[in-house]
Amino acid sequence: MKDLIGKEPLFGKTLSELEQMVLKLEMPKYTASQIADWLYKKEVSSINAMSNISKVHRDKLQENFVFGLSDPVKEQASVDGTKKYLYRSHVGKFIEAAYIPERNRNTLCVSSQVGCKMGCLFCMTGKQGFQGQLSAGEIVNQIRSLPERHQLTNIVYMGMGEPFDNLEGVMKSLEILTSDWGMGMSPRRITVSTIGIIPAMKVFLENSKAHLAVSLHSPFEEERRKLMPIENVYALPQVLKTIREFPLGKQRRTSFEYIVFKGLNHSARHVKELARILTGIRCRINLLYFHPIPDTPLEAPTDHIMQEFKEALEAKGLTTTIRKSRGQDIYAACGMLSTRELQKKNGQ
Amino acid sequence: MNKVYPVKIIANTSIAPNTWLLRCNRMWEFEAGQVVGISFHPDDEPRLYSIASGTQHHEVWILYTVKPGGLLTPQLSTRNKGDTIYMTDPFGNFVCREDKAVWIATGTGIAPFASMFFSGQHTKKKLIQGSRSKDGLYFHDFFYSELGRDYQPCCSRIGEEGCFRGRVTDYLANLEMIDAEIPYYLCGSAEMVVDVRDLLIARGVPFERIMAEIFF
Numbered sequence: 404m405k406d407l408i409g410k411e412p413l414f415g416k417t418l419s420e421l422e423q424m425v426l427k428l429e430m431p432k433y434t435a436s437q438i439a440d441w442l443y444k445k446e447v448s449s450i451n452a453m454s455n456i457s458k459v460h461r462d463k464l465q466e467n468f469v470f471g472l473s474d475p476v477k478e479q480a481s482v483d484g485t486k487k488y489l490y491r492s493h494v495g496k497f498i499e500a501a502y503i504p505e506r507n508r509n510t511l512c513v514s515s516q517v518g519c520k521m522g523c524l525f526c527m528t529g530k531q532g533f534q535g536q537l538s539a540g541e542i543v544n545q546i547r548s549l550p551e552r553h554q555l556t557n558i559v560y561m562g563m564g565e566p567f568d569n570l571e572g573v574m575k576s577l578e579i580l581t582s583d584w585g586m587g588m589s590p591r592r593i594t595v596s597t598i599g600i601i602p603a604m605k606v607f608l609e610n611s612k613a614h615l616a617v618s619l620h621s622p623f624e625e626e627r628r629k630l631m632p633i634e635n636v637y638a639l640p641q642v643l644k645t646i647r648e649f650p651l652g653k654q655r656r657t658s659f660e661y662i663v664f665k666g667l668n669h670s671a672r673h674v675k676e677l678a679r680i681l682t683g684i685r686c687r688i689n690l691l692y693f694h695p696i697p698d699t700p701l702e703a704p705t706d707h708i709m710q711e712f713k714e715a716l717e718a719k720g721l722t723t724t725i726r727k728s729r730g731q732d733i734y735a736a737c738g739m740l741s742t743r744e745l746q747k748k749n750g751q
Numbered sequence: 752m753n754k755v756y757p758v759k760i761i762a763n764t765s766i767a768p769n770t771w772l773l774r775c776n777r778m779w780e781f782e783a784g785q786v787v788g789i790s791f792h793p794d795d796e797p798r799l800y801s802i803a804s805g806t807q808h809h810e811v812w813i814l815y816t817v818k819p820g821g822l823l824t825p826q827l828s829t830r831n832k833g834d835t836i837y838m839t840d841p842f843g844n845f846v847c848r849e850d851k852a853v854w855i856a857t858g859t860g861i862a863p864f865a866s867m868f869f870s871g872q873h874t875k876k877k878l879i880q881g882s883r884s885k886d887g888l889y890f891h892d893f894f895y896s897e898l899g900r901d902y903q904p905c906c907s908r909i910g911e912e913g914c915f916r917g918r919v920t921d922y923l924a925n926l927e928m929i930d931a932e933i934p935y936y937l938c939g940s941a942e943m944v945v946d947v948r949d950l951l952i953a954r955g956v957p958f959e960r961i962m963a964e965i966f967f
């Protein structure tokens with residue numbers, strides 16, 4: 404990945420990539436750790452500010468690289484305090500990230516792709532199709548360039564795109580976020596959400612300590628495949644089997660995201676089947692309100708439906724929470740992120 | 752998740768600009784509409800492709816386009832007869848069991864419908880196939896001769912004989928009536944799937960009757 408003037412960004416490189424790079428530039432190997440320190444631990448944004456690296460070496464770096472941070476180009480604030488930030492990707496397209504402040508935690512919902520290939524019926528991002536992968540640097544930049552970064556407590560990969568369709572970018576970004584040489588965040592503060600791309604999910608489970616969230620939305624395969632085309636490829640029973648087979652330990656959590664659609668997926672039959680298929684998985688179900696998007700045949704649930712469904716699931720022994728809708732007025736709520744109009748406006 | 756088998760390439764032929772048909776020996780039973788994973792080594796992460804051949808064929812056919820910079824297809828297009836590649840068991844549920852249905856595809860998204868067609872499942876089916884130009888209407892001649900009026904090729908480029916001029920969405924938008932009682936199967940890019948699905952829903956087809964397969 405190169406910027407518009409043909410230089411590669413340093414931001415987004417892992418320590419091993421930096422080591423390879425400094426050796427290639429005939430610099431001492433320890434320079435890689437120094438660079439990583441400047442990139443991920445310190446509040447600087449230019450190669451020139453890396454003051455413990457010699458001038459000669461900084462010049463060499465500047466000849467070949469840019470620092471690689473990019474500020475959000477637009478900010479929108481919701482009446483409920485949620486903020487939506489627009490970032491420009493390296494291919495000149497746009498992505499969004501949603502900052503959600505709460506009483507006990509402040510969460511950033513990051514994007515992993517420009518658009519999405521998965522075509523879920525209820526999702527606004529899916530309606531814009533797929534325009535490209537984000538690099539690890541572009542994913543981490545959403546955090547590093549966030550104005551509220553010092554208040555941030557949690558990160559969820561639930562923005563635009565399917566994280567496990569960009570496994571390389573996502574795994575590298577997790578490495579940068581959680582390594583001692585990187586940003587040193589606890590993986591327990593990070594959740595990666597997927598619709599169930601099994602091979603990538605296995606790689607994630609084996610190589611990361613972050614939490615896993617799976618988009619469920621229906622316990623019935625026939626119903627789920629009409630909402631989520633991925634069901635035709637990776638069926639829910641296999642997704643659940645993979646999770647069951649992988650020992651997560653006590654610290655790590657699996658949650659199932661369940662968007663409730665009025666009259667569709669909250670019946671007693673759904674409760675019974677959810678209890679059956681989730682038997683033996685230590686998990687939590689997060690119920691989410693469906694936020695109607697243009698041309699959708701689906702309807703939003705009432706508060707009563709949500710409460711009743713939650714109680715019915717809890718009566719079956721399933722730990723269930725209702726996630727409040729946040730940022731709906733600025734299209735920052737779950738399933739509403741999209742830069743389609745912006746892309747169209749820019750003639751892309 | 753799936754077993755991986757070494758398979759011999761029988762032929763690997765360019766059938767259109769940038770598009771290839773890979774023919775290999777067949778190791779297993781499958782259902783028309785299923786996918787397989789393909790890799791060069793048994794330990795590599797396989798890339799998924801829909802099977803394009805029929806369930807009675809002795810060979811397995813894979814239709815693919817070469818993606819510049821892709822992990823598999825640039826190399827795959829250089830493999831020859833007799834070379835070994837690795838293929839997983841077939842899997843997936845994009846199967847059409849209904850008596851009557853409409854199949855809509857663009858590009859290599861035709862593969863699962865080609866498999867259904869070559870498996871003899873095309874009676875009472877209507878196939879709408881889209882491409883920029885006629886050379887992207889893969890298996891066109893088979894469909895044309897067998898399906899007759901139930902085959903509708905669509906090309907967005909001007910002057911392609913025998914084709915509706917426009918995208919599949921244009922074709923559907925121009926139809927006076929859309930049967931909302933039958934199932935619709937879609938396969939192609941995310942953009943095509945989403946646009947066609949939205950259009951069908953807007954024309955009164957319940958979303959429950961729309962099945963989609965996506966490329967990723």
